[in-house]
Amino acid sequence: MLLLAIDTSTSAITVALRGDGIASSATVLDARGHSEHVSPLVQRCLGTAHREPSDVTHVVVGNGPGPFTGLRVGIVTGTVFAHARGIPVHGVCSLDALAVDAAALVGEGDFLVATDARRKEVYWARYTVGDGDLAGAPRPRRLTDPAVDRPADLPEEVRALPTAGRGPALYPELFPRALAAHDVQAASLALLGESLLQAGEALPVEPLYLRRPDALTTAERARP
Structure with missing residues (x-):
């Protein structure tokens, strides 16, 4: 198994490869630049690991929750990559x-x-x-x-x-016990996804937006 993991649910646009003795990851912090960074990061991970897209056997994407636009970039990128390769794509809560x-x-x-x-x-x-x-x-x-x-x-x-x-x-006054883990890391997403897949878990790609996007059509705004 060679697993490609992608998450764009937080300020980190993060990609990783895991499996076949490979552990490669690349991350950029940019709360607004998900679409500009995610594909180059995939290429960087593949290049660092000396692997081709055809070597990837599974894709795992972060389901969120996350802001609509940013989260959608990672899910769409991972889904398109998987469909183009004819390999399964899985979703894990970010x-x-x-x-x-x-x-x-x-x-x-x-x-x-x-x-x-x-x-x-x-x-x-x-x-x-x-x-x-x-x-x-x-x-x-x-x-x-x-x-x-x-x-x-x-x-x-x-x-x-x-x-x-x-x-x-x-909100430091409301969360006084901060841990030094600020954003999702695709390496951890890959590790978790690999473990869940090996355990036979079903991992559907189901975006967790939790609320409607800021930009809505007139018909969408009329819905209860």
Whole structure:
């Protein structure tokens, strides 16, 4: 298996290759430039690993949640790549991928992932460090469905948990226990995707927008 992972749900446009003894990744931080960076990053990863697109056997994309335009870029890029190659494409919750890095920092107990949803809101989910490991690192287990809320609307005991993502940087008074894991890394998405696929999990590509996009047609605005 040679897996190509792509995530554009956060400020990081991030791509990775994993499998067949390969671990290659490339990331650019740019909250507004997803469409400009993602394809060159795919080419960079393939070049660094001395592999061709024809060597890739699976694609994993981050399902989000994330802002509509940025998230869509990664999902469309991964889906088109997979369809052109005739290989399967899978989706993994982006918060779960960020939780992989957070769990390694926490070690045990509950923690929070809170990423920037704009509009003074965060995408968030609560996790715990579960049983077992993920390639020698603690394995996270999600306790709540991904949600989008204003930070102050989260229960105080939830906001008090160690928190990964951009939430603590944007709202330090509300998330006082920041973890040094700020954005999704495709290397962690690839690791998690590989583990889930090996376990026989179904991983549909289902974008988690959690709210309607800013730009709507008249008909879309009329919907309840």
